[in-house]
Amino acid sequence: MPMHNRRAALLAAAAGLVFAGAANAQVDCPADLDGDGELTVFDFLEFQNLFGAGDLRADFDGNGVLDIFDFLEFQNLFVLGCPSGDIISAELAARSLDEFPFADYVSAFNEGQTFTVAIDPGVVTPPSGLVDVYIVADKTAAEWDADPSLTDARGFAQPSNFSGGPSTDDNKVDQGGVGFLNADAGENIGVPYDIVIDANNNGVLDGGDIIDGLDDAGMWLFKDLTTLGPAARTRIDTYTASFPGIPGSRNQQRLTYPSDIASRTDVPVVIIAHGNGQDYRWYDYMHDHFASHGWVVMSHQNDTVPGIETASETILRHTDYFWGNLGTIAGGALNGRLDKSQTSWIGHSRGGEGVARAWRKIEDGIYNPVNYDLSDINLVSSIAPTDFLLTSRSNPGASNHHHIAGSGDGDVNGSPVSPITQYFAIYERANIDEGDDQRTNTYVLGADHNDFNCCGFNDYQGPAALQIGRAEAQQVAKVAWLVLIQDAVRGNEVGMEFVQREKESIQPLGIRESTNVVNEYKAPFDLSEKTIIDDFQTGTSTGVASSGATVTFDVSNLNEGRLDDANTNLSWITSDPFNGMTRANNGQDQHRGIVFDYNGNRFIQWDLLGTTAFSDWTQYEYFSFRACQGTRHPDTAAIIENQTFVVTLVDGDGNSSSINIGAYGGAGLNEPFPRTGSGSGSGWGNEFETFRIDPTDFLRDGTTLDLSNIDRVRFEFGPASGTSRGRIGVDDLELLR
Amino acid sequence: MKFLNTTLAATVLAAAVVAAPPQLPATPAPVQDIVFAQPFTLDRGEVSNWRAERPEITSGYILVLKVDPDLVYPRQTAEPVLYVGDTTAQRLNVGYRSGHVVAVVGADITGEDALDLSEVKIWFGTPELPERVDANRIAQESALADAAGIKPFSATKIDTLLGQNETLDEAAMTGILDDVASLIRRFSPQEEELAVSYDASSGQASGS
Structure with missing residues (x-):
């Protein structure tokens, strides 16, 4: 969800209906009884006057009786101060990652599983001190305007301390009590929630608070999707x-x-x-x-x-x-x-x-x-x-x-x-x-x-x-x-995240952790919604992308061609560089891609075209591509495990930011299924899987990178970037809105 | 995900292949025996999808054939095509577990062009989709069967079988399915589920 701020005054205006009887008091700051926008001794005097006159405007605990508890409540609110600033809309609900970008701001989560509330200090200044984190039944923006009160669906807000350190990694708080969150959507499959950091601890969404889900839901909790629904x-x-x-x-x-x-x-x-x-x-x-x-x-x-x-x-x-x-x-x-x-x-x-x-x-x-x-x-x-x-x-x-x-x-x-x-x-x-x-x-x-x-x-x-x-x-x-x-x-x-994200990223309930599923997804072919950097269907030279972008590389044995194993077995031979590609069948299908290998630090880079469609990545929700290991190749066989590499963006000023695809929870290119037959060696057909990276992940922790002016995207391989050697296939580099 | 650690991997690879489907036998291959034959006629013909020309079947024979089970193991890839003389036969059960296939072959059963089962070969030809098999292909497959020495069953055997059953006269193909269900129960009882579905088809139950 893109970050945006909303004027607190909007909420104040709506909340004013609730507090219509509170003369002079700021509607989002009830302790400001003289309405001057500040909390001063005159507010104390005004409270004293109202209390002495038996005026229920001094009934701060709302029980219809004026007593010492009203004074204590007034005092509490006075100490908290008036909310200031805007309500801040930002990503909060996340999967915690061990390395940069430290948080994966996804939307789908499993029922009963802990998730993290993470603040990127490069985007939002974390609140100081102990603050309450609320998980609230999803409301629309209009519903938040009408009722900004915070009610945690767990039955309690979680007091949380964000360290305020310079990294997102410093500002993550795992949420407890998730077992109290309802994911029973009846015949639907997920329940939406909003996340609110109540920065002033006043139990109301107001100025200075941070919300994930002001417009759309901040997160969805999904039930065990393998279980029956409720209908007889x-x-x-x-x-x-x-x-x-x-x-x-x-x-x-x-x-x-x-x-x-x-x-x-x-x-x-x-x-x-x-x-x-x-x-x-x-x-x-x-x-x-x-x-x-x-x-x-x-x-x-x-x-x-x-x-x-x-x-x-x-x-x-x-x-x-x-x-x-x-x-x-x-x-x-x-x-x-x-x-x-x-x-x-x-x-x-x-x-x-x-x-x-x-x-x-x-x-x-x-x-x-x-x-x-x-x-x-x-x-x-x-x-x-x-x-x-x-x-x-x-x-x-x-x-x-x-x-x-x-x-x-x-x-x-x-x-x-x-x-x-x-x-x-x-x-x-x-x-x-x-x-x-x-x-x-x-x-x-x-x-x-x-x-x-x-x-x-x-x-x-x-x-x-x-x-x-x-x-x-x-x-x-x-x-x-x-x-x-x-x-x-x-x-x-x-819910599509269950088939779009890697299985390591979203382990569905009801499926064994040891069960391995490779997910591949390609968004609708709608060029108003996506920009294709390279699908290899045109610009068939290895030096030119289908978009016209210049491609440079020092990876070895790069071949661009049809994704078609040229013979009838899976044995590796150099004359069949697309070995294991069973995608473009029998000479008739024309789906193309590239294959290459590396045994040392190598790269392949697309120098983008400088037009807005290619350089302004702020307009896109995902950078998507698919990749696979090349079965039975010596460089694959040498290291039988998930392969990882680094994706680097470079802007027009030469600033860069890099993410290892393995950062997203142990994910990487799956090693080929170790099945024998169909020739010599072990490993079955090549397993393309899709990776989708939010471009804003590259900006994490205030990384200097101008997403509106991306000049190059580069894949970096080898020991400095991940797996030391490997054989890789790549296809469908796209930017998705 | 790394599937296995290195030590375990070696063990696992050694234990590969736990349930391979049977290899396809060589073709052409004769059926082993013919154990049942019954002529039938239909008032209302049904187009057969079992050869490229899509002929309408108004008469023919119901056969039960004893076969090498591996020839009829259910595969999604091409399977050996069952031929009777100069046409294909419709297989109405799988027959892998029992080794018996119930089949229908469309043919004239009277007149000059009547199919004489004692004069034609019954065999499995090259794996293919029957819907793609036309007269030319059948001729080629027949020549291959001849070259392989596949012969018709004896007239005595055929006459004996046909003498045991009167001609079925039915309104439509669904009318013979209850007989097919009976034959499945008799010769391939492992396929009771299939027989039940033929009971339903022949019963013409609708929307209930």
């Missing part, structure tokens, strides 16, 4: 869908809906399409999870054995049947209760490719739905999809696309052995043109293909000790889908 559920085990083109042998649907559907409206719908040799009754964990959060869930038989064209036809037509027959399905219980424009498709394996193909068929006019249209499909999620039909046909295009797969998949295994098995390929086809929606990738390390249903064969391949099992894989999947669908249908963007 009704299931119809199976019923027949009769619609032209649905084969008689594939005509069954299964339905789960909130039992109190009769009292609901605008209910979203999730439609699930299984894969080959799978069954429409194998996804009850999704049925239960989604329906318990107030959604309707339908899974259907999918005609997958003939192929993807057939499977996609089944998906399209089962969806058509559903939306065209609400008057009879479940005895008409759903009729008039649903919101067709909030339909999500989730498909598994061949069904995962099927949903992408289904989207494309509508977009290309190959299939014209009778009872819905493309705009009604607001999420297309593919679980470990095959890629039989390749670029032009299995292409989710502009959709809000999600991909989830396991690194231990023994079926659609993710290796370059065949175009069919490269599950990342469909994901990469989303979000490449202006107007395309966001895309999200959830890569579950140690999960296999059938972990995402109840009953398929265990096909896990990989180190036995790293197999996470079906129950755990489904926990991960439930979190991803819950926040994705909440975002898609209810606009809860903060």
